[in-house]
Amino acid sequence: QGSYVMQDWWLAYWAGEQEKLSSTNSSTATNGTNSTKLDLGFYLGVYGGNLLHTQSALFLSLFLCFLLIREPCWFPAGLTAATILFGFVRNLLLFSVLVKAAQSLHNSMFNAILRAPVRFFDINPIGRVLNRFSKDIGQVDSMLPWTFTDFIQVFLQILGVIAVAASVIPWILIPVLPLLGLFLFLRRYFLQTSRDVKRLESTTRSPVFSHLSSSLQGLWTIRAFGAEERFQNAFDAHQNLHSEAFFLFLTTSRWFAVRLDGMCSVFVTITTFGCLLLRDQLDAGSVGLALSYAVTLMGMFQWGVRQSAEVENMMTSVERVMEYTELESEAPWETKKRPPPGWPSKGLVTFELN
Numbered sequence: 001q002g003s004y005v006m007q008d009w010w011l012a013y014w015a016g017e018q019e020k021l022s023s024t025n026s027s028t029a030t031n032g033t034n035s036t037k038l039d040l041g042f043y044l045g046v047y048g049g050n051l052l053h054t055q056s057a058l059f060l061s062l063f064l065c066f067l068l069i070r071e072p073c074w075f076p077a078g079l080t081a082a083t084i085l086f087g088f089v090r091n092l093l094l095f096s097v098l099v100k101a102a103q104s105l106h107n108s109m110f111n112a113i114l115r116a117p118v119r120f121f122d123i124n125p126i127g128r129v130l131n132r133f134s135k136d137i138g139q140v141d142s143m144l145p146w147t148f149t150d151f152i153q154v155f156l157q158i159l160g161v162i163a164v165a166a167s168v169i170p171w172i173l174i175p176v177l178p179l180l181g182l183f184l185f186l187r188r189y190f191l192q193t194s195r196d197v198k199r200l201e202s203t204t205r206s207p208v209f210s211h212l213s214s215s216l217q218g219l220w221t222i223r224a225f226g227a228e229e230r231f232q233n234a235f236d237a238h239q240n241l242h243s244e245a246f247f248l249f250l251t252t253s254r255w256f257a258v259r260l261d262g263m264c265s266v267f268v269t270i271t272t273f274g275c276l277l278l279r280d281q282l283d284a285g286s287v288g289l290a291l292s293y294a295v296t297l298m299g300m301f302q303w304g305v306r307q308s309a310e311v312e313n314m315m316t317s318v319e320r321v322m323e324y325t326e327l328e329s330e331a332p333w334e335t336k337k338r339p340p341p342g343w344p345s346k347g348l349v350t351f352e353l354n
Contacts, residue, residue, distance in 0.1 A: 098145035108325040127210025139317040154304030201245040
């Protein structure tokens, strides 16, 4: 994320240098002297990754250290190449860890189900078990890694936006702190409801699987007694109950999204008026960078917070899977109380006559 922000920052610095050079050339043109041009190979080398350009390699190394002194040295330059490389390594590490964790949860739950006593299957319908292995494991295995990775990326982008805006207009941190407190309050208020609604949605999904499984197993009996309409009405009732819970979850998410958009609008408005008030002290590149990041924050902030809430809501699936990993286990297949090595050495049958 740092290399991603540095790309845009480098473009703003490039625009500022071009603006200074244009003003210098306009003044020298009146004196009859020759105008100068920027070294495009140098700036493109830093931005695009031209490792063969010595000055670009030098400048990136000193720019990252906040020094702007040129010396002949070699350094692996290229913000674009760094962004691609770091992004690939980040996704590879995150997905490897998350997928291994999902596999471990699945194997633990599967082993616990195999070792569960018969009474567990008597009191729990098959649809409830299928719900754990289908929907909950599907959330943990496929949706949770993508959502968690997206949340980490957007969260770092939000930090980059605030850092860039604060570097251009430092006093913008004053309204950011109250907005951050309001955001934390809204998020906690929303999650207290959304977690319970998500659990309700997961619970109402189990009767759908149970009814569908039992209907498929007894399909011939249902047709023989002509009970198709009764079973169809029962399935519609279970499906409607689940749809109501799922729609309630969607409406709570929309409620949260509208309030997040309002907070982002306040931040963009403050940034815009700050740039107008300080227009004589800021260069065009810095203003453009701050405004573009502030506008980007409108969609990014809502999506990032929604993803963070979605990650926490998806943890209910992890909670349900962990519940089955802690099931009471039946007696072990092998016991430590073994008979003697020579047992049995002989046999004896006794008949007792009264």
